[in-house]
């Protein structure tokens with residue numbers, strides 16, 4: 001079956017479901033078959049990077065495979081931090097608002113993460129966010145993971161690149177007519193990049209203000225809400241392309257016919273990486289420099305949580 005059809009089938013099962021939590025759970029075996037199937041993953045990536053805009057505009061660590069209404073299927077990259085420091089946050093503590101997420105590790109050793117109790121970020125006193133830890137674990141290939149809506153969590157940079165397949169949906173069918181119209185427009189749009197722009201507008205339409213009550217960090221021994229959070233990019237195009245190609249090499253995506261074809265329309269940095277991939281020359285797993293405003297250590301976070309509560 002064509003990859004698009006497989007992805008669309010997953011999306012339609014979620015669209016038809018009245019209880020999205022149960023459907024995420026029900027789809028998990030099927031989902032595991034997909035993220036462990038390298039032929040499937042290779043094809044999904046090829047379908048995505050055949051669009052020259054993906055490399056040209058490479059500034060974040062996602063590959064969107066399908067955007068259909070409220071359902072998004074994507075590959076997420078978790079590269080190391082370039083200076084090699086350990087247990088550094090990949091992003092601030094955050095939650096995904098109204099979205100449910102099922103995630104499985106495609107490649108690499110996985111990443112360390114802390115999940116907090118759903119909505120525990122809403123317990124704020126004197127500016128201190130009283131997050132309650134649910135679990136501290138390493139998300140690896142062996143286990144599929146589910147992140148609930150409004151469930152804060154934090155991910156730490158791994159030592160070497162890890163990639164995940166992510167399945168997102170809203171927590172319940174969206175009944176509001178205005179929202180339905182919005183989602184229909186997103187699905188109808190041909191261009192992925194305009195779809196992505198509409199998704200962030202959708203957050204606003206659903207009452208999730210992406211800059212308020214979503215991001216948190218440790219400060220002076222306490223967890224506080226991050227003010228004016230902003231992450232326009234994960235890094236420069238050069239950095240991100242290196243992460244992407246390092247991942248392609250990790251999963252042995254080295255189909256010469258395909259790569260020579262996409263090389264023709266690729267930006268110069270990607271052309272060099274295409275050659276390295278085809279010749280088998282090791283692509284260093286440099287990772288990303290990150291940003292000081294999103295850089296916190298696991299120790300700082302653990303020390304800021306009142307674990308006695």
Ligand SMILES: [Fe+2]
Pocket residue numbers: 094095096153
């Ligand atoms: Fe997240």
